[in-house]
Amino acid sequence: xxxxxxxxxxxxxxxxxxxxxxxxxxxxxxxxxxxxxxxxxxxxxxxxxxxxxxxxxxxxxxxxxxxxxxxxxxxxxxxxxxxxxxxxxxxxxxxxxxxxxxxxxxxxxxxxxxxxxxxxxxxxxxxxxxxxxxxxxxxxxxxxxxxxxxxxxxxxxxxxxxxxxxxxxxxxxxxxxxxxxxxxxxxxxxxxxxxxxxxxxxxxxxxxxxxxxxxxxxxxxxxxxxxxxxxxxxxxxxxxxxxxxxxxxxxxxxxxxxxxxxxxxxxxxxxxxxxxxxxxxxxxxxxxxxxxxxxxxxxxxxxxxxxxxxxxxxxxxxxxxxxxxxxxxxxxxxxxxxxxxxxxxxxxxxxxxxxxxxxxxxxxxxxxxxxxxxxxxxxxxxxxxxxxxxxxxxxxxxxxxxxxxxxxxxxxxxxxxxxxxxxxxxxxxxxxxxxxxxxxxxxxxxxxxxxxxxxxxxxxxxxxxxxxxxxxxx
Amino acid sequence: xxxxxxxxxxxxxxxxxxxxxxxxxxxxxxxxxxxxxxxxxxxxxxxxxxxxxxxxxxxxxxxxxxxxxxxxxxxxxxxxxxxxxxxxxxxxxxxxxxxxxxxxxxxxxxxxxxxxxxxxxxxxxxxxxxxxxxxxxxxxxxxxxxxxxxxxxxxxxxxxxxxxxxxxxxxxxxxxxxxxxxxxxxxxxxxxxxxxxxxxxxxxxxxxxxxxxxxxxxxxxxxxxxxxxxxxxxxxxxxxxxxxxxxxxxxxxxx
Amino acid sequence: xxxxxxxxxxxxxxxxxxxxxxxxxxxxxxxxxxxxxxxxxxxxxxxxxxxxxxxxxxxxxxxxxxxxxxxxxxxxxxxxxxxxxxxxxxxxxxxxxxxxxxxxxxxxxxxxxxxxxxxxxxxxxxxxxxxxxxxxxxxxxxxxxxxxxxxxxxxxxxxxxxxxxxxxxxxxxxxxxxxxxxxxxxxxxxxxxxxxxxxxxxxxxxxxxxxxxxxxxxxxxxx
Numbered sequence: 001x002x003x004x005x006x007x008x009x010x011x012x013x014x015x016x017x018x019x020x021x022x023x024x025x026x027x028x029x030x031x032x033x034x035x036x037x038x039x040x041x042x043x044x045x046x047x048x049x050x051x052x053x054x055x056x057x058x059x060x061x062x063x064x065x066x067x068x069x070x071x072x073x074x075x076x077x078x079x080x081x082x083x084x085x086x087x088x089x090x091x092x093x094x095x096x097x098x099x100x101x102x103x104x105x106x107x108x109x110x111x112x113x114x115x116x117x118x119x120x121x122x123x124x125x126x127x128x129x130x131x132x133x134x135x136x137x138x139x140x141x142x143x144x145x146x147x148x149x150x151x152x153x154x155x156x157x158x159x160x161x162x163x164x165x166x167x168x169x170x171x172x173x174x175x176x177x178x179x180x181x182x183x184x185x186x187x188x189x190x191x192x193x194x195x196x197x198x199x200x201x202x203x204x205x206x207x208x209x210x211x212x213x214x215x216x217x218x219x220x221x222x223x224x225x226x227x228x229x230x231x232x233x234x235x236x237x238x239x240x241x242x243x244x245x246x247x248x249x250x251x252x253x254x255x256x257x258x259x260x261x262x263x264x265x266x267x268x269x270x271x272x273x274x275x276x277x278x279x280x281x282x283x284x285x286x287x288x289x290x291x292x293x294x295x296x297x298x299x300x301x302x303x304x305x306x307x308x309x310x311x312x313x314x315x316x317x318x319x320x321x322x323x324x325x326x327x328x329x330x331x332x333x334x335x336x337x338x339x340x341x342x343x344x345x346x347x348x349x350x351x352x353x354x355x356x357x358x359x360x361x362x363x364x365x366x367x368x369x370x371x372x373x374x375x376x377x378x379x380x381x382x383x384x385x386x387x388x389x390x391x392x393x394x395x396x397x398x399x400x401x402x403x404x405x406x407x408x409x410x411x412x413x414x415x416x417x418x419x420x421x422x423x424x425x426x427x428x429x430x431x432x433x434x435x436x437x438x439x440x441x442x443x444x445x446x447x448x449x450x451x452x453x454x455x456x457x458x459x460x461x462x463x464x465x466x467x468x469x470x471x472x473x474x
Numbered sequence: 475x476x477x478x479x480x481x482x483x484x485x486x487x488x489x490x491x492x493x494x495x496x497x498x499x500x501x502x503x504x505x506x507x508x509x510x511x512x513x514x515x516x517x518x519x520x521x522x523x524x525x526x527x528x529x530x531x532x533x534x535x536x537x538x539x540x541x542x543x544x545x546x547x548x549x550x551x552x553x554x555x556x557x558x559x560x561x562x563x564x565x566x567x568x569x570x571x572x573x574x575x576x577x578x579x580x581x582x583x584x585x586x587x588x589x590x591x592x593x594x595x596x597x598x599x600x601x602x603x604x605x606x607x608x609x610x611x612x613x614x615x616x617x618x619x620x621x622x623x624x625x626x627x628x629x630x631x632x633x634x635x636x637x638x639x640x641x642x643x644x645x646x647x648x649x650x651x652x653x654x655x656x657x658x659x660x661x662x663x664x665x666x667x668x669x670x671x672x673x674x675x676x677x678x679x680x681x682x683x684x685x686x687x688x689x690x691x692x693x694x695x696x697x698x699x700x701x702x703x704x705x706x707x708x709x710x711x712x713x714x715x716x717x718x719x720x721x722x723x724x725x726x727x728x729x
Numbered sequence: 730x731x732x733x734x735x736x737x738x739x740x741x742x743x744x745x746x747x748x749x750x751x752x753x754x755x756x757x758x759x760x761x762x763x764x765x766x767x768x769x770x771x772x773x774x775x776x777x778x779x780x781x782x783x784x785x786x787x788x789x790x791x792x793x794x795x796x797x798x799x800x801x802x803x804x805x806x807x808x809x810x811x812x813x814x815x816x817x818x819x820x821x822x823x824x825x826x827x828x829x830x831x832x833x834x835x836x837x838x839x840x841x842x843x844x845x846x847x848x849x850x851x852x853x854x855x856x857x858x859x860x861x862x863x864x865x866x867x868x869x870x871x872x873x874x875x876x877x878x879x880x881x882x883x884x885x886x887x888x889x890x891x892x893x894x895x896x897x898x899x900x901x902x903x904x905x906x907x908x909x910x911x912x913x914x915x916x917x918x919x920x921x922x923x924x925x926x927x928x929x930x931x932x933x934x935x936x937x938x939x940x941x942x943x944x945x946x947x948x949x950x951x952x
Contacts, residue, residue, distance in 0.1 A: 011661065011663075014661065014663060014664055015663055018663055018664070018667055026933070029933065029934045030934075033930065033934045034934075045770060045772075046770075046771070047768050047769075047770045047771070050768045051767075051768050053768075054767040054768045058767065061756075061760070064744065064746075064753075065753055065756060065757050066740055066744075067737050067740045067741055067744070067746070067748055068748065068753060068754065068757045069757060070737070070740075071737070071748075072757070072761065076914065080915075080916075086731070086732040086733035086736050087732060088732045088735055088736060092732060136941065137931070138929045138931040138932070138940055138941075139929075139931035142931065142932075155930070155931065155934065156931070157931050157932070158934065160932075161933060162932055162933050165932055185932040185933060185935040185937055186937055188932055189929060189932065189937050189939075189940060193939070193940065193941060196941065197849065197941075200849075200941075201848075201849050215761065216761050216764065216914055217914055217915065217916045218914075218916075219916055219920075225927070225928050225929060225930075225940065226927055226928070226929045226931075226940035226941045226942065227882050227927040227940060227941040227942025227943070228940065228941040228942075230878075230881070230882050230921070230942065231882050231883070231941055231942070234878050234879060234882065234919065235879070245736070245740075250757070250760045250761055251760060251761060251764045251765075252764065252900075252904040252907075253764050253765065253766050253767060253901055253904060254767065256767075256899070256900040256901055256904070257767040257768060259900070260768075260770070267930070269791070269924075270787075270791075270864075270865045270924075271791075271865040271867055271922070271924040272924065273791075273923065273924050273925050273926070273927055273928055273942070274921065274922070274923060274924075274927075274942065275921075275922040275924075276919060276920070276921050276922070277916060277919065277920040277921075277922075278918065278919055279915075279916040279917070279918060279919075279920075280918060281918065282872075282918050283872075283873070283917070283918055285873070285874050286872055286873055286874065286877075286918055287824070287845060287846040287873075287874050287877045288846040288872070288877045288878055288879045289872055289878055289918045289919060297736070299732075299736045299739070303736055303739035303740045303743055304739065304743060305743075306740060306743035306744050307743040307744050307745065308743070327649060327650045327652060327668045327671075328661075328664055328668070331664050331667035331668055332664060332667070364656075364657070364660060364661075365657070365661050365664065366654070366657065367617070367650050367652060367653065367654025367655075367657050367665075367668070368527060368617075368654060368655075368657075369617040369621075369650035369654070370617055370618070370621040370622065371617070371621070371648070371649075371650065373621070374621050387526070387527065387529070389529075390527070390528060390529030391529040391530075391531050392529070393529050394528065394529030394530050394531070395529075399528065399529060403528065403656065403660070407524070407525055407528055407530050407533060408533075410520070410524060410525070411525060411530070411533040411536065411537070413519075414488075414519040414520040414522075414537055414540075415519075415536060415537065415540065417516070417517035417518070417519055420519045421516075424488075424491065424492050427492070428492050428493075437727045437728050438727045439722050439725055439726045439727035439728065440696075440697065440700045440725040440726075440727070442701075447659070449658070449659030449660065449662035450658065450659055450662065450697070452662060452666075453662060453663075453665070453666035453669075453698070453701065454666070454669065454694065454697030454698045454700070454701050455696075455697045455700040455701045455725060456693070456697055457493065457693050457696050457697055457700070457708075457724045457725035458493075458725075459492055459493045459494070460493070460494055460495055460496060460721070462495065463491045463492055463495065464486050464490055464491040464495035464498040464499075464514075465486075465491055465514070465516060465518075467495045467499075468495075468498070468514050468516075469516065473514065
């Protein structure tokens with residue numbers, strides 16, 4: 001399962017995932033950890049639904065005034081002694097970050113967990129330019145060693161088992177005693193902690209994302225459990241934050257509200273272990289903290305989503321609840337999507353980022369069961385937006401010919417009730433006859449996708465409308 | 475007296491019409507016993523959901539017009555499917571945004587359209603029929619009915635009055651069965667993985683009957699159980715509530 | 730055109746809005762100066778004593794250990810006890826916080842007290858929290874010479890002192906306090922909300938404590 005899969009080969013990727021038992025076993029854990037954890041946390045907080053409304057309203061208000069809040073945020077960062085850079089797209093964000101690293105003469109760069117740096121492909125870019133950033137979140141570190149991308153936005157290595165991690169550490173850690181026991185997660189964690197501690201202490205630049213940008217104070221906020229994000233930003237001389245523009249919220253009160261939703265929705269914790277507000281560089285008499293503080297604000301297509309049918313997607317706080325509850329994700333894991341962001345939120349966001357042509361499968365690979373929306377802390381109507389993408393595909397004739405033809409034929413028939421009656425009567429009768437006494441069919445022409453896996457229950461015989469008419473009813 | 479009876483238009487749905495007329499007759503029986511005057515407009519075909527969910531908005535809109543014209547004259551429109559009822563109730567008004575006249579008609583129809591069990595319980599407050607079914611059933615909550623219309627307690631409430639029937643909940647009855655309309659043939663391997671979990675959950679209850687309110691889900695789960703050689707009977711909830719269970723279950727052969 | 734102007738321009742075009750619209754500016758100004766409170770859970774809205782009990786319970790739920798002491802003067806003994814109980818050397822590093830500086834450390838003759846930020850060699854750190862939050866058992870720490878941020882993350886064991894009188898029911902109370910101390914719209918470099926010891930579930934979703942930050946968090950509630 002490498003990270004080099006593309007969204008265009010989604011069905012093939014999915015097949016491969018379904019034939020990968022260790023992967024399936026790993027994903028199955030999500031039920032008893034993240035899903036039941038969320039349930040417990042939600043049940044324990046009577047105000048949870050009211051908080052969801054409040055969270056939605058905060059983001060809706062912010063998005064309507066986002067230009068003004070970004071300007072305020074920028075002013076406050078500068079007042080606190082930091083720098084703000086604006087990046088229109090991924091390439092510009094990468095260039096800005098590289099220039100900051102080069103200007104400080106940085107050789108060693110550590111990174112906190114950040115999906116936005118995955119979105120812009122920062123690691124690969126820095127590596128091409130002679131700087132290899134070290135991922136410090138345990139999961140991110142593991143997949144970096146494996147040369148993979150995250151398969152989940154909050155549990156990046158959810159697809160990897162402990163035996164694989166042990167093998168990766170033995171391969172990558174030159175000083176590791178070959179006789180050392182690495183059978184259990186706890187010894188793997190100890191090994192990683194030791195290796196990464198060195199990296200933290202020797203880094204020149206630390207790069208993090210942000211869960212929030214607070215306009216009121218010019219603070220960037222990260223929410224983590226391991227503490228790696230904090231070690232990444234307080235030890236090196238320079239702290240760079242890369243954040244997309246929709247992370248801005250007006251006030252600390254607004255952070256508090258969304259914070260109450262975030263961890264509960266993500267992992268079932270009432271609060272993540274570390275919620276850290278960073279405002280500017282260290283102050284004159286501070287004994288520690290970074291000497292320089294840079295915030296890179298990334299657009300990358302988001303400004304175009306404002307005012308469109310996809311605007312609501314900008315409320316997303318990347319908790320992963322939609323992913324954890326998605327029957328499709330739970331069947332195939334994250335890599336099969338071939339996109340940076342998997343699951344329902346990814347399928348809505350990805351076409352905006354990489355173009356609909358390359359990601360046409362994603363919006364279709366959903367049963368529209370609606371569970372994502374029912375757990376989304378920001379009440380984002382994900383199924384509605386998946387349907388919007390399907391409409392755009394249809395309008396732009398990206399829908400496969402066979403499907404288009406089928407839809408046209410159905411529409412033709414369904415709009416002609418008499419003809420429809422004759423056709424359905426004939427078809428039902430034929431299928432019932434074909435099934436004979438069996439009541440179900442193991443094979444049906446043109447229904448291979450169905451009968452490859454399931455029998456097709458046979459029609460009873462006559463259609464309801466003919467039987468109804470026979471009884472002289474209206 | 476007859477004029478005071480609520481006039482109900484029954485939209486049977488294309489799947490019931492084609493695969494399982496018994497569900498339609500069960501719905502008629504339940505509605506008539508609850509004091510409704512039931513009509514079945516013969517020109518009804520499809521609510522347009524397949525087109526709508528495939529991005530063909532114009533196609534969906536054309537069929538929606540047809541349904542609105544056929545059914546707007548009734549006091550209530552009742553549908554033995556949460557998915558088709560959700561289409562009319564939740565999605566029709568969106569199809570006509572920007573066309574006030576049509577939108578008004580769509581909204582009026584939406585406001586009087588109901589899923590069958592929710593109509594019986596929430597609107598009519600009907601007393602359950604005196605029927606019997608000896609055994610244990612488990613109930614799958616179909617996605618649209620559950621999440622678009624809030625159908626959850628109503629079928630269970632009605633089933634609680636069925637003589638001899640015990641309901642044993644499966645692990646996660648609210649999980650999707652993997653049908654998803656065109657999804658089940660377009661992404662058939664994934665659909666299979668999902669319905670496989672559902673079938674496992676159904677079997678794990680030890681129930682001898684699986685019920686639900688949507689024929690799409692039922693065909694999918696019944697097809698999977700049948701392929702696995704399971705003996706669990708699969709029926710639409712209306713069949714059991716109306717006592718119309720003498721014929722073979724979904725996917726079962728004739729004896 | 731700079732990317733800044735391009736992005737802001739695109740945003741305003743998408744929204745069909747102007748950057749000098751008086752109504753919009755007023756809405757933003759109102760929100761930033763009035764800082765309206767949204768939904769606050771009832772669970773933390775308790776009389777002082779029960780609030781502290783909730784704080785203790787919540788902190789314990791997420792694997793912090795908590796000890797209650799009557800006076801600040803009891804801190805040195807409580808620290809020494811904790812280190813002894815964990816079989817740790819009698820050594821601690823702390824900042825210059827006057828609330829810690831004036832304590833009878835000499836009573837714990839064995840205890841070596843180092844002062845200043847950590848360079849990663851310390852097994853145990855001691856900090857004075859600005860506040861506790863009962864709602865989730867969270868402690869609030871602010872950076873500065875009194876309580877260097879490195880002490881919150883580098884030592885294996887982090888001991889945090891909280892005055893019972895500063896245990897708030899909710900985060901909003903803490904924000905109001907920060908505004909009072911640092912000025913509206915201003916913040917110290919780092920504000921840490923710490924809720925339990927460092928943890929990770931990144932390997933097979935097995936929950937483990939002490940990922941990169943402290944393996945244990947010990948809270949001393951004073952008063």
